[in-house]
Amino acid sequence: MTVLKSPETAAPRGGMVPTKASKRYSSTQRAAYLFLLPWAIGFLCLSLGPILWSLYLSFTDFDxxxxxxxxxxxxxxxxxxxxxxxMISVRITFVYVLFSVPLKLAFALAVAMLLNRGIRGLPLYRALFYLPSLLGASVAIAVLWRQLFAGNGLVNHFLAQFGIEGPSWISNPNYSLWTLIILAVWQFGSPMIVFLAGLRQIPADVYEAARVDGAGRWRQFARITVPLLTPVIFFNAIIQTIDAFKTFTPAFIISNGSGNPVNSLLFYTLYLYQEAFGYFRMGYASALAWVLLIIIALFTAFAFLTSRYWVHYDE
Structure with missing residues (x-):
């Protein structure tokens, strides 16, 4: 006896009948790819293409x-x-990263802990402390910093009130790099906001239990705050280290693009700029850029590999 199937239930020879759910899924998929298309075009044309071209140029002589x-x-x-x-630029950059990043993170954490006490006008303080992070990388701030630490600048005028004759901080190779490290520490607002958010996530009852057990403030900080804050410290350390390696504007403005005095401000990025746009050695500058990328990647990989020993997550 032959059973006739309705057109709605009859399956085609090639496979299963597409259901309404599968049709909706396919249309949703097409819409997702359509929305991703501008990003994909931008990535291929504006990111991946120049990256591969730069890699090729690093093996060429190009002017x-x-x-x-x-x-x-x-x-x-x-x-x-x-x-x-x-090698001079590598050494200068490494010294800058080695001192500026820990000092900035320590200062940002200290300010975040002060703001975490629930003081009045907290939004205003957060905005004021975050402002240097927005302005610190600008040309105007670099020019202002050069004027502050010049031989006749405001810093030396302040020291003169106490009978101290300060040097020309910018033009003295023993101090010029430290002026930029101070500028980097002054831009503590961004990591401070992240630290403050992390401190707000630590349960208050943990501190109450520690106080009941007789733990003082320093012990609470060392045994509770720091361990529970290690994921935030790790995040801030990665971001600030990468930013420190890429520092360019302050060194360029304060040294007038030369890296002087005595190459004490010859940051890696500044030297790369000199080779590319000062001597038009684009191939060599591309090679410098790829070495910088490798250095940053190695530092980041090392941080992630060692994070399992000191970063503590909830689980």
């Missing part, structure tokens, strides 16, 4: 005026064997 000339690894060989300014 922006003639076609790139393939030289192989010559740029990298010259960088590590015959370029003393490269």
């Amino acid at each position: 922006l005026l003639t076609a790139p000339d393939w030289v192989g690894p010559a740029n990298y060989v010259r960088m590590f064997t015959a370029d003393p300014k490269f």
Whole structure:
């Protein structure tokens, strides 16, 4: 006996009948891809394309005026064997990162703990303390900083009130880098906001239990605040380290683009800029950029590999 199937239930020869749910899913998928298309085009054309082109240029001799000339690894060989300014810029940048990042994080955490006590006008204080992070990387602040620490600047006028004759902080190679480290610490607002958010997530009953057990403020800070705040510390350390490696504007403005005095402000990014737009050695500058990328990637990878030993998550 033959059973006739209705057109709605009959399956086509090639497979299953598409249901209404599957049709809705397909249309949703197409809509998602359509919305992702502008980002994909931007990523391929404005990010991935220039990245791959930069990698190619790092193996060429290119001056922006003639076609790139393939030289192989010559740029990298010259960088590590015959370029003393490269090692100077690496040393200056590493010293800057080594001192500016911990000092900024420590100062930001201290201010966040003060603001976490529930003082009046907290939104106003948060806005005021965050303001330097918005303005600190600007040209205007760099010019102001150069005037503050000049030989006849406001800092020396203040020291003169106490009978102290200060040097020209900017033009003295022993102090010039430290003026930029102070500028970096002054831009503590961004990590401070993140620390404040992390402190608000620590349960108050944990501190109450510690006080009942006789723990003082320092013991509470060392045994409760810091361990529970390690994920936030880790996040801030990664972000601030990457930003420190990319510092350019203050060094460029304060040293007038030269890195002087005596190359004491020759940051890595400033040297890269000199090679690219001062001497038009675009191929060599591309190689410098890729080395900087590798250095940042190694630091980030090391931080993630070691985080399992000191970063404590809820689980």
